[in-house]
Amino acid sequence: MPTIDPITLANELHDGVIQELSALLLQLETYQRRLEMDPEAAEADLQRIKDQTRASLNELRKLVTRLREMEKASPL
Amino acid sequence: MSGPNGQPIRILIAEDHAVVRQSVKVMLELEPEFIVVGEAKDGQQALDLAEQVDPDLVLMDIRMEGMDGVEATRILHQRSPSIGVLILTGFGEDAVLVQAVEAGAHGFLLKDASAEELKKAILRVVSGESHMTPSLLRKLLDELATREDMPHPPHSDLTPREREVLEALARGLSNEEIASELVISEKTVKTHLGSIFGKLHVDGRAQAMLYAIREGLVEV
Numbered sequence: 001m002p003t004i005d006p007i008t009l010a011n012e013l014h015d016g017v018i019q020e021l022s023a024l025l026l027q028l029e030t031y032q033r034r035l036e037m038d039p040e041a042a043e044a045d046l047q048r049i050k051d052q053t054r055a056s057l058n059e060l061r062k063l064v065t066r067l068r069e070m071e072k073a074s075p076l
Numbered sequence: 077m078s079g080p081n082g083q084p085i086r087i088l089i090a091e092d093h094a095v096v097r098q099s100v101k102v103m104l105e106l107e108p109e110f111i112v113v114g115e116a117k118d119g120q121q122a123l124d125l126a127e128q129v130d131p132d133l134v135l136m137d138i139r140m141e142g143m144d145g146v147e148a149t150r151i152l153h154q155r156s157p158s159i160g161v162l163i164l165t166g167f168g169e170d171a172v173l174v175q176a177v178e179a180g181a182h183g184f185l186l187k188d189a190s191a192e193e194l195k196k197a198i199l200r201v202v203s204g205e206s207h208m209t210p211s212l213l214r215k216l217l218d219e220l221a222t223r224e225d226m227p228h229p230p231h232s233d234l235t236p237r238e239r240e241v242l243e244a245l246a247r248g249l250s251n252e253e254i255a256s257e258l259v260i261s262e263k264t265v266k267t268h269l270g271s272i273f274g275k276l277h278v279d280g281r282a283q284a285m286l287y288a289i290r291e292g293l294v295e296v
Contacts, residue, residue, distance in 0.1 A: 014166065018166060026099035
């Protein structure tokens with residue numbers, strides 16, 4: 001059973017979920033701005049933001065599952 | 077640096093994460109003042125593109141595969157000092173921020189900045205000023221406090237007026253704000269700044285700010 005060291009875990013979180021959350025925040029900023037200018041386009045923005053939030057959530061779940069399986073396979 | 081006077085500001089984005097890059101682009105392009113003229117996924121690509129498209133400003137990520145943002149800033153600053161570099165970072169990694177300013181970056185901003193903050197920061201850098209997020213400035217200070225190995229050119233030959241301007245600069249004030257505080261014209265502020273940069277052998281506002289903080293000329 002492969003283990004994951006804290007540095008790898010930190011990098012994985014940084015390159016994955018943290019970047020995606022940063023992107024989501026930028027998109028929410030855009031959405032807020034667009035709402036004033038073009039409500040229809042804003043609606044499309046919002047749909048994309050929801051899809052991406054789901055994708056990030058799934059990715060995070062997968063990581064948590066991997067960590068739990070590791071823990072089960074090699075109890076300290 | 078060009079940009080104002082009716083022409084949109086030409087921006088190159090250097091960011092390795094595709095979704096973040098795209099999100100920044102969409103956010104910037106909502107503003108009629110901005111146009112994204114290139115997208116790079118690492119430092120080398122940013123340098124190549126900068127040569128081709130001659131942007132007014134590069135929004136530079138620090139952590140990138142291959143050539144990172146600090147190295148790219150250093151080379152870009154040597155090749156094209158008129159191109160503004162605004163570091164857009166996910167983390168305020170202290171030591172790296174100092175390196176980025178020393179490499180010639182004109183300011184930095186966290187990725188969780190609002191659209192309004194980003195806009196303000198870009199406009200400030202393009203108009204030849206610098207921009208530092210207060211929380212990052214704090215980190216910068218902490219990092220500087222641990223570093224005593226840097227050359228310290230003497231500042232005793234600054235005039236009292238120049239010291240006042242430098243202190244105001246280090247507090248993060250814009251030229252306009254400095255002018256208003258010291259009751260002088262913006263043009264005079266710029267003249268003082270030119271003289272200060274020359275005397276301190278620093279390359280622009282961000283480095284002058286670092287210098288003032290390091291020398292304890294200003295409390296932040």
